[in-house]
Amino acid sequence: MGYDNNNIFAKILRGEMPAVKVYEDDATLAFLDVMPQAPGHTLVIPKVGAENLYDLPVEAGAAVFRTVQKLAPAVRDAMGADGIMLNQFNGPAAGQTVFHFHVHIVPRFDDVPLRRHSGQMEDSALLEEQAEKIRARL
Numbered sequence: 001m002g003y004d005n006n007n008i009f010a011k012i013l014r015g016e017m018p019a020v021k022v023y024e025d026d027a028t029l030a031f032l033d034v035m036p037q038a039p040g041h042t043l044v045i046p047k048v049g050a051e052n053l054y055d056l057p058v059e060a061g062a063a064v065f066r067t068v069q070k071l072a073p074a075v076r077d078a079m080g081a082d083g084i085m086l087n088q089f090n091g092p093a094a095g096q097t098v099f100h101f102h103v104h105i106v107p108r109f110d111d112v113p114l115r116r117h118s119g120q121m122e123d124s125a126l127l128e129e130q131a132e133k134i135r136a137r138l
């Protein structure tokens with residue numbers, strides 16, 4: 001199939017679609033998931049066009065993981081989470097729905113089940129509030 005330049009995350013990277021951003025550097029962008037499975041659910045993407053783990057350049061993977069490690073404690077503390085879960089899906093059979101490589105940072109709370117993947121749109125004012133709390137901890 002190959003990388004599709006018109007996927008939604010490519011559009012976010014080009015500024016053609018809005019996103020509630022929490023962090024950006026030369027190689028990566030992080031923003032809140034619009035259909036979060038938990039409060040503070042954050043996505044980290046590389047700026048290079050890679051569909052999944054199989055075509056992701058190693059350097060881009062390293063840059064994504066550097067950003068994940070920077071953000072995870074900030075997301076945890078901002079949301080008061082008990083734990084942080086990372087998800088990364090490759091291919092529809094694995095649950096991938098957006099075909100630009102990404103890592104999910106999902107806050108977890110004791111005895112609180114996850115909301116459904118790609119379930120319900122979150123209120124944008126609430127997302128902005130959460131992003132502000134995360135940015136304040138970076």
Ligand code: AMP
Nearest residue numbers: 008032033034035089095096097098118
């Ligand atoms: P995956 O199933 O791993 O491909 O995850 C894609 C994720 O992107 C899902 O959790 C969606 O809720 C999320 N998502 C889809 N569109 C947007 C968007 N425009 N901004 C932020 N998150 C999005």
